[in-house]
Amino acid sequence: MITIKRTSIETLCSIAKEWNTFLETSTNNNIFLTYEWLSSWWNAFKTDSREFYFMLARDADDNIVGAFPLQMVILRFGRLLPLKFLVSIGRGALDHEETEYMTFMMPPTLPGIEKKVYAAMAAYLATHGDEWDLIALTNLLSGNASTPILENELNKIFKLKRSPQGNNYVINLSETYDAFLKRLSRNKRRNFKRRTKRLHKDYDVRLALITRENEIERYMKDYYLLVRQRHHWAPNRAKEAFMKTLCRNLARSGWLRSYMLFLNDVPSATIFGFAYNQKYYAYKAAFNPDFFAVSPGTALYAFAIQNEIEQGIKELDYLIGEYDYKQYWSNEVREIDYIRIYSGSIKSRLKVHSIQLLGKIFKLLRLFKIYLKKI
Numbered sequence: 001m002i003t004i005k006r007t008s009i010e011t012l013c014s015i016a017k018e019w020n021t022f023l024e025t026s027t028n029n030n031i032f033l034t035y036e037w038l039s040s041w042w043n044a045f046k047t048d049s050r051e052f053y054f055m056l057a058r059d060a061d062d063n064i065v066g067a068f069p070l071q072m073v074i075l076r077f078g079r080l081l082p083l084k085f086l087v088s089i090g091r092g093a094l095d096h097e098e099t100e101y102m103t104f105m106m107p108p109t110l111p112g113i114e115k116k117v118y119a120a121m122a123a124y125l126a127t128h129g130d131e132w133d134l135i136a137l138t139n140l141l142s143g144n145a146s147t148p149i150l151e152n153e154l155n156k157i158f159k160l161k162r163s164p165q166g167n168n169y170v171i172n173l174s175e176t177y178d179a180f181l182k183r184l185s186r187n188k189r190r191n192f193k194r195r196t197k198r199l200h201k202d203y204d205v206r207l208a209l210i211t212r213e214n215e216i217e218r219y220m221k222d223y224y225l226l227v228r229q230r231h232h233w234a235p236n237r238a239k240e241a242f243m244k245t246l247c248r249n250l251a252r253s254g255w256l257r258s259y260m261l262f263l264n265d266v267p268s269a270t271i272f273g274f275a276y277n278q279k280y281y282a283y284k285a286a287f288n289p290d291f292f293a294v295s296p297g298t299a300l301y302a303f304a305i306q307n308e309i310e311q312g313i314k315e316l317d318y319l320i321g322e323y324d325y326k327q328y329w330s331n332e333v334r335e336i337d338y339i340r341i342y343s344g345s346i347k348s349r350l351k352v353h354s355i356q357l358l359g360k361i362f363k364l365l366r367l368f369k370i371y372l373k374k375i
Contacts, residue, residue: 001059001060002057002058002059002065002066002113002116002117002120003057003058003059003120004055004056004057004120004121004123004124005055005056005058006053006054006055006056007052007054007055007056008052008054009039009042009046009052009054012035012038012039012054013035013039016035016039018064019035019064020034020035022063022064022065022067022108022110023108024277025110025111026066026108026109026110026111027106027108027109027110027111027114027144027146028106028107028108028109028144028146029108029277030276030277030279031250031255031274031276031277031279031281032090033069033108034253034276036246036249036250036252036253036255037090037246037249037250038069038089038090039249040242040245040246040249041089041090041242041246042071042089043245044238044239044241044242044245045238045242049073049074049075049076050071050072050073050074051071051072051074052071052072052089053070053071053072053086054067054068054069054070054071054089055067055068055069055070055121055124057109057117057120057121065109065110065113065117066107066108066109066110066113066114066117066118066120066121067107067108067109068107068121069088069089069107070086070087070088070089070135071086071087071088071089072084072085072086072131072132073085073086073087083133083134084131084132084133084134085132085133085134085135085136086132086134086135086136087135087136087138088137088138088139106140106141106144106146106147106150107121107137107150109146114146114149114150115149115153118149118150118153118154119153119156121153122153122154122156122157122158123157125157125158125341126157126158129343132343133343134340134341134342134343135339135340135341136338136339136340136341137150137338137339137341138165138338139165139320139336139338140165140336140337140338140339141168141334141335141336142164142334142335142336142337143334143335147337150339151339154339154341158341158342158343159341159342160339160340160341160342161339161340161342162337162338162339162340163337163338163339163340164335164336164337165320165336165337165338166320166321166322166336167320167322167333167334167335167336168317168318168319168320168333168334168335168336169318169319169321169326169327169330169332169333170315170316170317170318170330170331170332170333170334171305171315171316171318171329171330171331171332172314172315172331172332173305173308173309173313173314173315173316174309175309176309177305177306177309177310180305180309183331188328192298192302195294195295195298195299196299196302198294199263199294199295199296199299202294203263203264203294204263204264204265205261205262205263205299206261206262206265207259207260207261207262207300207303208259208260208261208262209257209258209259209307210256210257210258210259210260211251211254211256211257211258212251212256213247213248213251213252216244216247216248216251216256219247219258219260220240220243220244220247222260222267222270223258223260223270223272223286224240225267226267226268226269226270226286226287226288227284227286229286229288229289229290230286230287230288230289231286250274255274255275255276256274257273257274257275257280257308258270258271258272258273258274259271259273259300259303259304259307260300261296261299261300261303263291263294263296266288267288268287268288268291268296269285269286269287269288269291269296269297269299269300270285270286270287270300271284271285271300271301271304272284272285273304275308275311275313278312278313278314278315279313279314279315279316279317280304280308280313280315280316280317281317281319282304282316282317282318282319283319285297285301285325287300297325298325298328301325301329304316305329316329318330320336
């Protein structure tokens with residue numbers, strides 16, 4: 001017998017160790033579902049328009065066997081159209097506070113009982129259908145063996161739509177760095193060696209690895225400097241608070257592993273990342289455009305890859321995003337989908353269809369304005 005109950009953030013805090021232990025044995029053990037990540041995000045971004053909607057599945061012995069770690073986001077399109085939107089904590093389409101990428105992949109369960117857990121979750125969502133209008137399960141790994149099981153169980157009750165979301169670029173690492181280099185094409189090896197040689201010839205090169213709490217403050221200043229220089233973007237208070245809290249929590253757990261390249265003592269390239277479960281997550285990268293000609297990012301990735309191989313990491317995950325540098329190094333591309341689930345109530349469907357119609361109208365108006373400017 002599987003029982004589904006909603007869990008408050010306070011309850012999750014009290015069972016943090018139990019949750020992480022379950023996650024380690026689940027079908028989806030990744031850092032974005034750890035207590036450290038979820039609690040850091042929620043404490044930074046919680047607002048009056050968000051509600052913690054974390055559903056836990058427990059067996060007859062009260063052991064955690066599965067979960068849907070969701071949040072309720074109230075999106076208001078005018079006073080008459082408040083949309084109650086269930087999305088995974090940390091990420092959501094139409095939700096501007098997403099943290100760039102959230103590896104939901106699949107709602108985690110214990111292996112072998114996915115069907116029972118997903119069926120129980122679907123029944124719970126149906127029973128509480130008056131509490132939500134639309135659900136978006138984002139970043140589902142289409143090749144995951146649990147994906148068709150989840151889709152089948154949800155499809156028995158709800159009307160749902162599955163759509164492609166993007167690509168996940170990955171490097172499956174070799175046992176040694178030399179073996180990794182040999183897997184590259186001859187042109188790539190030559191290009192890499194030539195650029196590295198030039199870098200060390202023209203500059204005083206210093207590499208830093210950030211893993212400890214006392215290194216975070218200095219690193220974050222250099223990190224945001226490079227992000228502003230490269231991406232012309234600066235964090236708001238909530239995002240900055242989230243990043244600092246996250247770094248501290250990851251450092252305490254031994255998962256923080258960020259890289260910084262200095263050329264003549266000037267911050268020139270960075271990889272904000274972390275290592276968990278034999279995987280390195282390259283969460284965000286940036287470089288100083290003034291050093292573009294010498295490709296500081298390429299040199300830094302080479303150093304990071306070499307170090308991660310030495311640390312026993314089996315995979316480097318670039319996460320989602322279409323960038324040339326990801327395709328340059330990666331040797332595997334995984335398709336990522338998302339599932340939209342529509343509530344069975346007529347009122348909810350009318351709201352969703354009305355908002356979709358309004359979106360199309362606004363899009364047409366924008367295109368019409370562009371057309372008028374051209375004529």
